[in-house]
Amino acid sequence: MKKFSFENLEVWNDVKLLTKDIYIMTKSFPDEEKYGLVSQVRRAVISVSSNIAEGSARNSAKDQAHFYQIAFSSLMEVLSQLIISVELEFINNNQLKLHREKISDIAYKLNALRSAALKRTKK
Numbered sequence: 001m002k003k004f005s006f007e008n009l010e011v012w013n014d015v016k017l018l019t020k021d022i023y024i025m026t027k028s029f030p031d032e033e034k035y036g037l038v039s040q041v042r043r044a045v046i047s048v049s050s051n052i053a054e055g056s057a058r059n060s061a062k063d064q065a066h067f068y069q070i071a072f073s074s075l076m077e078v079l080s081q082l083i084i085s086v087e088l089e090f091i092n093n094n095q096l097k098l099h100r101e102k103i104s105d106i107a108y109k110l111n112a113l114r115s116a117a118l119k120r121t122k123k
Helices: 010-026 035-054 063-089 093-121
Strands: none
Touching: 010 035, 010 063, 010 093, 035 063, 035 093, 063 093
């Protein structure tokens, strides 16, 4: 089966794993958060992988960089929601630390991807 370019990106695969982790972790959130924080954090993490995929399919490097920036912004939204989840005692500090490390690694890779795309616009 043919793979699309985004499927070969290490950062997309990292986000795919983070997404799975977030979905599993939020299963334990209170039922009343099903349409609140659970929905928000799940949509945000899905947005990260979706924007990486969409960006990789764009023809212009400027468009690619734009979608990678949106992915980064959604990733920061995920982090914010996880911090709030600790404050609400839905997750513990160890869970946050583990996910923060993954998010930091993904953020670094996304910034590198965006920077590479922006460099191509200057050629």
